[in-house]
Amino acid sequence: MKDKKSIINIAKQTIEMQSQAIANLSNFVTEDFANAVxxxxxxxxxxxxxxxxxxxxxxxxxxxxxxxxxxxAVFMHAADAIHGDLGLILEDDVVICLSKSGNTPEIKVIVPLIKRAKNKLIAITGNENSFLGQHADFVLNAYTEKEACPNNLAPTTSTTAQLVVGDALAICLLELRGFTSNDFAKYHPGGALGKKLYLTVHDISSVNEKPQVGPDTSIKEVIIEITEKMLGVTAVVENQKIIGIITDGDLRRMLSKVDDFSSLRAKDIMGANPKTIASKAMAIEALEVMESNEISQLLVEEDGNYAGIVHLHDLIKEGII
Structure with a gap:
């Protein structure tokens, strides 16, 4: 079994080598990059x-x-391209070819075919003087001095460099297009990421119960309301406006202080000025408010009126957390 310290050192060396190679890529960004974008x-x-x-x-x-x-964008494998997949390329398409050496047999076959069709060709390569580099319209230099592999054989640092160059290309295009989080949500409607971008507080609170009591509601009725609506909380509402909140915790604290609560009313134990959120707000914003205030629920308002409750458990259920 290999010594644990040695394994950790190898891992650190690999990461450091690749990080240095990535940092060095910024020195290779030229007008060709801007022209390609x-x-x-x-x-x-x-x-x-x-x-x-x-x-x-x-x-x-x-x-x-x-x-x-x-x-x-569409991927076309270089080996399949010479067996019919070149038909994927349409007249106005731009082709990007990735190759560390730029001199592989497949590259030497397909590059002339792409040029013959008069499609513009962008190279992402570690060898500007290669066959690919010499025939491309624009070269994005992804040069790395050495692979992380101790034998300098297994593509590691070089493929990381290609990925970083591709990411830089994509982000430049994103910026030029003014691509926003709303646009991103259109392409990522599924999963937790999509929900963070499009799920609103209303989407969640509208399917919940809507517990509420008046300021003069008896404590017994408050307990019944909280119990029946099963959210551990109720809003105290007057003329549709939120004036307070009562939680399970408020009830427990009350019971620890008084033996007879028959004369008490909701307004006597409610928390005034509770945290609220607009129904149109994003669900992720509700999570941020809860986390910053160390609470597990928010009262929801719509046009200034009480509209419901969003609970931390709802956000967990939806995968927001």
Whole structure:
């Protein structure tokens, strides 16, 4: 069994080597990068990304990032391209080719075919002087001095560099398009991420019970209301306006102080000026308010009137947390 300290040192060295390589990439960002971004931004077609081996895997990730940030993209495997998949490329499409060496046999076959079709070609390569680099319209330099692999063979640092360059490309395009969180939500409607971007407080509170009592409601009726609505809380409302809140905790504290509560009313034990949130607010905002105030529920208002309750458990159930 390998010594644990040695394993930790190897992991740290790998991370440090790759982080240094990534930091160095900023030195290779030239006008070609800006021209490539503008080319894609102005294009009426899609982005076709191709590569082989580990570069193909990175290409798929870049495609996913572009698609999710407003730039239509399709992956075309370089090996499949010469067996019919070149038909994916349409007249207005821009092609991005990923290759560390830029000299693989597949690249040397498909690059002339892409150029013959008069599609613009962008290279992401670690070798500007390669076949790919020499024939591309724009070269995005992803040079790395050494792989993290001790034998300098397994694609590690080089593929990380390709991914970072692809991310930089996608973020530049995102900025140019003025792509907002609302746009992002359109492409990510599912899962917790999507819900954080589109789920509102109303979406949650509208399906909950709406416990409420008046300021002169008896404590017995308050207990019944909280128990029946099963949210551990009730709003104290007057003329549709929230004037207070009573929680399970308020009831417990009251019982620890008095033996006879028959004369007490809701207004006597309620917490005044409770935290509220607008029904139109995002659910993630409700979570932020709860966390900052260390509470588990918020009273909801709509046009200044009491509209319901959103509970921490609702946010957990929806996957917001």
């Amino acid at each position: 503008n080319l894609i931004y102005d294009s009426k077609g899609r982005v076709i990304i191709t590569g082989i081996g580990k570069s193909a895997i990175i290409g798929n990730k870049i495609v996913a990032t572009l698609n999710s940030t407003g730039t239509p």
